[in-house]
Amino acid sequence: MKxxxxxxxxxxxxxxxxxxEVIRRVSPLLHTPLxxxxxxxxxxxxxxxxxxxxxxxTNMSTILGTIxxxxxxxxxxxxxxxxxxxxxxxxxxxxxxx
Amino acid sequence: MIASEHLIEITYLIATALFILSLKWLSSPATARRGVxxxxxxxxxxxxxxLLHHGIxxxxxxxxxxxxxxxxxxxxxxxxxxxxxxxxxxAEFYLRTPEVxxxxxxxxxxxxxxxSLTFTGSLMAAGKLQEVLPQRPITYKGQNVxxxxxxxxxxxxxVLLVLDPGRTALYxxxxxxxxxxxxxxxxxxGGADMPTVISLLNSYAGLSAAAMGFVLDSKLLIxxxxxxxxxxxxxxxxxxxxxxxxxTNVLFGAFGQVQTTAAAxxxxxxxxxxxxxxxxxxxxxxxxxxxxxxxxxxxAQAQHRVRELYDALTKRGVDVKFGIHPVAGRMPGHMNVLLxxxxxxxxxxxxxxxxxxxxxxxxxALVIGANDVTNPAARNDASSPIHGMPILDVxxxxxxxxxKRSMSPGFAGIDNPLYYLDNTLMLFGDxxxxxxxxxxxxxxxxxxxxx
Numbered sequence: 001m002k003x004x005x006x007x008x009x010x011x012x013x014x015x016x017x018x019x020x021e022v023i024r025r026v027s028p029l030l031h032t033p034l035x036x037x038x039x040x041x042x043x044x045x046x047x048x049x050x051x052x053x054x055x056x057x058t059n060m061s062t063i064l065g066t067i068x069x070x071x072x073x074x075x076x077x078x079x080x081x082x083x084x085x086x087x088x089x090x091x092x093x094x095x096x097x098x
Numbered sequence: 099m100i101a102s103e104h105l106i107e108i109t110y111l112i113a114t115a116l117f118i119l120s121l122k123w124l125s126s127p128a129t130a131r132r133g134v135x136x137x138x139x140x141x142x143x144x145x146x147x148x149l150l151h152h153g154i155x156x157x158x159x160x161x162x163x164x165x166x167x168x169x170x171x172x173x174x175x176x177x178x179x180x181x182x183x184x185x186x187x188x189a190e191f192y193l194r195t196p197e198v199x200x201x202x203x204x205x206x207x208x209x210x211x212x213x214s215l216t217f218t219g220s221l222m223a224a225g226k227l228q229e230v231l232p233q234r235p236i237t238y239k240g241q242n243v244x245x246x247x248x249x250x251x252x253x254x255x256x257v258l259l260v261l262d263p264g265r266t267a268l269y270x271x272x273x274x275x276x277x278x279x280x281x282x283x284x285x286x287x288g289g290a291d292m293p294t295v296i297s298l299l300n301s302y303a304g305l306s307a308a309a310m311g312f313v314l315d316s317k318l319l320i321x322x323x324x325x326x327x328x329x330x331x332x333x334x335x336x337x338x339x340x341x342x343x344x345x346t347n348v349l350f351g352a353f354g355q356v357q358t359t360a361a362a363x364x365x366x367x368x369x370x371x372x373x374x375x376x377x378x379x380x381x382x383x384x385x386x387x388x389x390x391x392x393x394x395x396x397x398a399q400a401q402h403r404v405r406e407l408y409d410a411l412t413k414r415g416v417d418v419k420f421g422i423h424p425v426a427g428r429m430p431g432h433m434n435v436l437l438x439x440x441x442x443x444x445x446x447x448x449x450x451x452x453x454x455x456x457x458x459x460x461x462x463a464l465v466i467g468a469n470d471v472t473n474p475a476a477r478n479d480a481s482s483p484i485h486g487m488p489i490l491d492v493x494x495x496x497x498x499x500x501x502k503r504s505m506s507p508g509f510a511g512i513d514n515p516l517y518y519l520d521n522t523l524m525l526f527g528d529x530x531x532x533x534x535x536x537x538x539x540x541x542x543x544x545x546x547x548x549x
Binding site: 016018023039061064086089 | 113117118120121122124125126127128130131133134137138140141144145165168171172175176178179181182183185186188189190192193201296297300303304307308310311312314315316317318319320321322323324325326327328329330332333336422424429430431432434435438439441443444445446447449
């Protein structure tokens with residue numbers, strides 16, 4: 001348990017540093033898609049919800065888990081779709097015409 | 099059994115790597131779409147891995163929204179994410195109580211407090227953005243004391259629960275207070291502060307998901323939450339810097355109160371205005387034009403007209419660029435998305451640092467629906483409420499044109515000395531209609547010259 005906790009803290013710290021380094025380089029141009037993409041990735045919380053709902057330990061945990069799955073899944077699917085739609089719109093200048 | 103456990107862990111590991119790559123590729127528009135694919139594959143892997151483990155079927159759910167509603171949608175998705183995290187945390191609490199280790203209970207409290215305040219806060223933000231709720235900041239005496247008091251009570255209850263997780267009666271109280279706190283936190287926020295607030299809520303949503311990762315002992319969740327938290331944090335810092343305000347100032351500062359005194363003195367000063375015809379003549383004679391869009395352009399849905407203007411001017415050999423302030427609009431990057439939607443090439447969109455050195459060599463700076471981000475008082479009037487905020491130096495251009503409905507002060511209610519400068523022309527009218535008028539004048543004039 002203790003070792004696990006320390007490992008988790010390491011993982012959190014390293015992920016936060018990687019996050020800072022990687023995201024600092026995202027151009028301000030793409031800040032909106034960045035937010036919707038991180039939102040979609042964040043919705044990986046659906047994994048936790050699936051576990052809670054699927055274990056069916058109590059009625060309450062099943063109901064809460066199910067609502068959570070719906071909320072998170074809509075974020076996953078909606079988040080990716082809208083991010084892709086946004087990015088599809090970003091186009092570079094075409095080479096001067098004729 | 100053991101082998102399948104390992105397989106799932108490795109699936110999670112690959113998913114984690116894909117998430118990081120996904121954000122890395124987002125650093126340039128050229129590779130950005132690849133980034134989305136990486137994120138999608140990672141997500142599919144992770145979910146498939148989980149389904150493999152628990153054998154539970156998932157439902158497909160589609161989401162589709164108009165581009166102009168992106169800020170609301172983003173706020174709503176923060177709300178959904180936070181809701182998911184809060185519900186899972188709540189279920190965990192009731193399953194495990196009264197034997198919850200102290201560390202777990204601490205992160206669980208953090209998870210549900212952040213989760214529930216983000217949930218209601220984001221719903222409030224979405225409501226304000228959708229204009230279901232009044233956009234004006236609502237302030238009252240002692241607001242900050244009330245808010246901080248609520249947060250303090252929630253934290254005290256959390257501490258009590260950590261000391262004795264058996265006190266289940268306290269748990270709903272903690273949730274209720276956090277939910278109420280989320281509402282109270284957003285009530286005093288005005289539309290101009292939305293970019294910062296949305297970023298901050300994004301960060302909270304990420305941190306609560308990371309906390310959930312600690313509770314469930316899932317490294318994947320910790321990483322995803324940390325990435326989201328870091329992203330939201332960086333964006334909030336950027337937004338605060340772009341407004342020259344601290345976090346505490348955005349959340350607890352009463353931006354709405356300062357300006358009521360400033361608005362009274364503006365009546366008598368003369369401004370120069372111009373018609374679409376005159377403005378079109380000046381624009382077509384220019385070599386360099388920088389367009390500065392703001393929230394007004396989004397409200398008027400003028401981005402497609404702006405694109406037509408861009409085409410008409412480019413055809414005449416005018417160099418047209420766009421200068422975009424980090425807090426223009428209602429969320430980070432809002433203007434870029436709208437202009438990209440209207441098919442304006444992204445290499446014409448300059449951020450503030452790239453745009454500002456060019457203004458002295460610019461013939462016309464055309465301000466469409468932006469106000470405070472062009473206010474020279476931020477640079478040279480120490481008494482202005484926005485003094486010190488970095489702005490786009492449009493006043494340094496040879497001619498400044500401002501498309502505006504009327505002389506009434508903008509959203510924040512701060513008078514803008516830019517409008518009274520000698521080189522400023524006010525173009526009164528609806529942004530969409532006026533830009534449409536400019537396009538008509540330009541194409542009409544070109545036909546006349548061509549014959």
